[in-house]
Every structure is written in C-alpha cells, then in structure tokens.
Amino acid sequence: MSLMSLEQLHKKAIESIKGEKGVITINIGGIPKTSKSNSIIGNCVQEWIPQWLEDNGLKLEPNTHTQSFPDFTADIGGKKYDMEVKCWNYNNSPAFDISNFDGFYREIYINPAKLYAKYLIFAYKPTTHGFIIENIYLKNLWEITGKSVKYPIGLQVKQGRPFAIRPVPFHKFPEKAFEDVKGFICAIAETRKEFPLDGAIDAELWLKTVSRIILE
Amino acid sequence: MSLMSLEQLHKKAIESIKGEKGVITINIGGIPKTSKSNSIIGNCVQEWIPQWLEDNGLKLEPNTHTQSFPDFTADIGGKKYDMEVKCWNYNNSPAFDISNFDGFYREIYINPAKLYAKYLIFAYKPTTHGFIIENIYLKNLWEITGKSVKYPIGLQVKQGRPFAIRPVPFHKFPEKAFEDVKGFICAIAETRKEFPLDGAIDAELWLKTVSRIILE
Numbered sequence: 001m002s003l004m005s006l007e008q009l010h011k012k013a014i015e016s017i018k019g020e021k022g023v024i025t026i027n028i029g030g031i032p033k034t035s036k037s038n039s040i041i042g043n044c045v046q047e048w049i050p051q052w053l054e055d056n057g058l059k060l061e062p063n064t065h066t067q068s069f070p071d072f073t074a075d076i077g078g079k080k081y082d083m084e085v086k087c088w089n090y091n092n093s094p095a096f097d098i099s100n101f102d103g104f105y106r107e108i109y110i111n112p113a114k115l116y117a118k119y120l121i122f123a124y125k126p127t128t129h130g131f132i133i134e135n136i137y138l139k140n141l142w143e144i145t146g147k148s149v150k151y152p153i154g155l156q157v158k159q160g161r162p163f164a165i166r167p168v169p170f171h172k173f174p175e176k177a178f179e180d181v182k183g184f185i186c187a188i189a190e191t192r193k194e195f196p197l198d199g200a201i202d203a204e205l206w207l208k209t210v211s212r213i214i215l216e
Numbered sequence: 217m218s219l220m221s222l223e224q225l226h227k228k229a230i231e232s233i234k235g236e237k238g239v240i241t242i243n244i245g246g247i248p249k250t251s252k253s254n255s256i257i258g259n260c261v262q263e264w265i266p267q268w269l270e271d272n273g274l275k276l277e278p279n280t281h282t283q284s285f286p287d288f289t290a291d292i293g294g295k296k297y298d299m300e301v302k303c304w305n306y307n308n309s310p311a312f313d314i315s316n317f318d319g320f321y322r323e324i325y326i327n328p329a330k331l332y333a334k335y336l337i338f339a340y341k342p343t344t345h346g347f348i349i350e351n352i353y354l355k356n357l358w359e360i361t362g363k364s365v366k367y368p369i370g371l372q373v374k375q376g377r378p379f380a381i382r383p384v385p386f387h388k389f390p391e392k393a394f395e396d397v398k399g400f401i402c403a404i405a406e407t408r409k410e411f412p413l414d415g416a417i418d419a420e421l422w423l424k425t426v427s428r429i430i431l432e
Contacts, residue, residue, distance in 0.1 A: 020245030029236030
C-alpha cells in the first residue's frame with residue numbers, strides 16, 4: 001500500500017521503527033567493527049532517515065539553496081510539503097538548529113506558506129553497542145518552538161546577533177510551545193524588533209504581510 | 217604468528233589494509249543504509265583502528281588523563297610504547313591535532329621519554345560509496361612536524377595563545393619536517409619563548425633538562 005500523507009508516513013514510522021535498535025558498522029577491507037562512540041550517532045540517523053523515507057514512497061528534493069529553509073520539498077501522494085528531518089539525543093534537551101534567524105525572516109516574508117513546513121523528528125538514546133529509537137514526532141514549527149527566558153523565541157545568540165532558532169523541550173513540556181502559528185509569527189516579529197538589522201523588512205510590516213497571507 | 221614490534225604491525229597494516237575499501241553502514245531496525253557523507257569517515261576510521269590493532273595482538277591502554285599526551289600506551293611483544301593513532305583525508309593536508317602546546321610542554325618536561333611516542337597514521341580518500349585507505353604511516357613526532365611560516369613549529373594559535381601543535385604535509389614533503397628529535401625540542405623551546413606563560417618552566421631550563429635526558 002502506498003502512503004498518501006505525511007500522517008500515514010509518521011504512523012508507519014512509529015509502527016516499524018519506534019523502539020528499534022540501531023547499529024553503526026565500520027567495515028575496512030572486509031573487517032567490520034561496531035561503533036561505540038556517541039559522537040556520530042546523530043549524523044548517522046540524520047543520513048538514514050531520508051533514505052528510509054524514499055524507500056517508503058516519499059520523493060525528497062533537497063532545497064538547492066543550502067542556507068535556505070527548509071531542507072527538503074517532499075512529494076507524497078502527489079502533494080508537496082516543505083519538510084525538515086531532525087534528530088537528537090533523547091537524554092538531552094533538543095538543541096538542533098531550526099533555521100538561521102535572518103534567513104528564516106527573509107524567506108518567510110517571500111514565501112509565508114513555508115510556515116507550514118512539517119518537522120519529522122527522531123529521538124534516539126545511545127546504548128552500549130549503538131542506540132535505540134526512542135520516539136518519532138511529526139510537528140509543526142509552532143509546536144516545537146516557544147518563548148525562552150531571555151528572548152521572545154528560543155534563540156542562539158552569538159556576539160549580540162541572533163543566530164539559530166532553537167526548539168523548546170516539546171517532548172516533555174508541550175505546553176512550553178506556542179499555541180498556534182499566530183503566536184509563532186508574533187514572536188518572530190518581536191525578536192526582529194529586539195535585534196534590528198539594516199536592510200531587513202520592518203517588523204510591523206513583516207507581521208502584517210505574513211499575517212494577512214496566512215489568514216486568507 | 218604474533219607480532220613482536222610496531223614495525224611489524226605497520227608492515228602488516230600496509231599489506232592487509234592499504235588500498236582496501238571502507239564502508240560505513242547504519243542499520244536501524246534491520247534496515248541497513250550506507251553512509252555517503254564525508255563528515256563521519258574520520259571519526260569512524262579513528263574508532264576502527266584501535267579495534268583492529270587489538271585484533272592483531274597490540275594491547276592498548278588509553279591514557280587516563282584525557283588531556284594528556286599521548287592517547288595510548290601500547291604493549292606489543294612485552295614492550296611498551298607511547299602511541300598515538302591518527303587519520304586524515306588524503307585530499308587535504310593533514311591537520312589533526314598532535315597535542316595541546318601547554319600540556320605537551322609540561323608533560324615532556326616531566327617525562328621526556330614521551331618524545332619517542334610513535335604515530336600510526338591512516339590516510340583515507342572518500343569515494344562515492346565510502347572511502348579507500350590510501351596509505352598508512354608509522355612516524356616519530358619530529359618526522360611529522362616542522363617549522364611553519366609564522367612560528368618555530370606548526371601551531372594553531374587562538375586569541376594570541378598557542379593551542380594545538382599541528383603536522384606539516386609530511387606525506388608529500390618529508391623534507392619540511394625536522395631532521396631529528398633535537399631540532400624538534402629546540403623548536404618547542406623557541407615557541408615557549410615566543411609565547412611566555414606564567415608558571416611554566418623557563419624555556420632555556422626546559423631545553424637543557426630535556427636535552428640532557430634524551431642524549432643520555
């Protein structure tokens with residue numbers, strides 16, 4: 001049966017991958033060894049997922065602008081979705097980069113539909129000989145982001161400049177996330193006001209334009 | 217036949233691994249995928265080598281002080297060696313960290329015998345589906361280090377402080393390396409003079425002490 005929606009794909013991932021063991025093997029000249037280090041698991045899971053998605057009928061086209069948001073355009077059952085694939089070590093709080101703030105701000109103004117990009121997120125736990133897939137989430141942007149202690153949205157700030165938008169611990173405290181897309185875009189506009197940028201669209205105009213389009 | 221020296225082990229590595237293909241496989245829930253990214257090859261080779269060395273009769277004891285130099289004490293045929301295992305992408309110049317400068321300076325003063333630590337170095341080249349082991353080197357410290365354009369020894373400098381000692385491209389230009397251990401320790405002392413450090417042993421005293429012991 002071919003999958004017709006991302007929700008079906010998510011359900012299938014839960015059924016067939018959740019709780020499963022992962023192993024990383026390095027084979028040189030026919031001599032295989034199992035990796036016991038945690039440092040490469042994230043990169044490996046991040047590489048495995050898109051291949052598995054394609055096995056399951058999802059056509060993925062990588063975004064040609066690597067700096068741009070989101071990573072992929074996914075084609076499933078003839079429908080196209082903006083999509084990101086993420087993973088993180090479940091023993092820690094999720095700290096993956098959602099997007100560079102300035103790039104995201106620019107991109108959403110041009111194409112507000114990208115606010116509805118879907119996040120397929122794999123949580124893994126390292127074990128003695130590999131890892132286990134703890135859970136799999138299919139989320140909207142505003143379901144994984146929220147206000148932080150210091151800023152209107154979880155934000156990595158480097159040398160006084162906004163850098164990456166970061167998730168809240170949505171897996172344990174979903175109530176820390178924004179309530180809806182409206183709360184999310186207001187936080188983005190607030191953040192722009194706190195961190196003005198020469199040449200960027202005015203935050204009020206940005207919010208008005210993006211709101212009008214998404215509420216249509 | 218059990219190996220009796222590091223030179224024999226190096227010869228065996230050349231015979232059995234040089235030119236061989238490497239593949240990294242990520243298996244989740246019984247579904248294997250081959251890694252095509254270059255970013256994890258270095259980490260994987262670095263993990264595979266010590267396991268292969270142990271298969272071949274080398275007992276490796278990791279240095280308990282992780283900041284300390286070198287990584288391992290190797291026991292082969294009843295003899296003990298200070299040993300480091302390194303790898304790098306042969307398409308680039310080797311840029312692995314040899315040691316933190318300040319830690320190395322301190323450690324060598326206490327234990328000058330560590331100047332004779334052996335470096336087993338694997339060079340790999342990424343391919344479409346994995347990598348190939350291009351060459352394997354067994355080297356002394358002074359055979360992989362040399363004067364750089366700016367400093368008496370190849371050195372990574374961060375915010376005006378010496379950070380990591382770095383190799384010269386010994387694989388292509390062995391003449392860029394120091395001639396002997398004496399040239400190497402003089403360069404270390406010169407570097408200390410250029411970067412004085414409160415509480416560190418005086419460079420002249422360091423050189424005199426280390427020279428006397430290694431020339432005995």
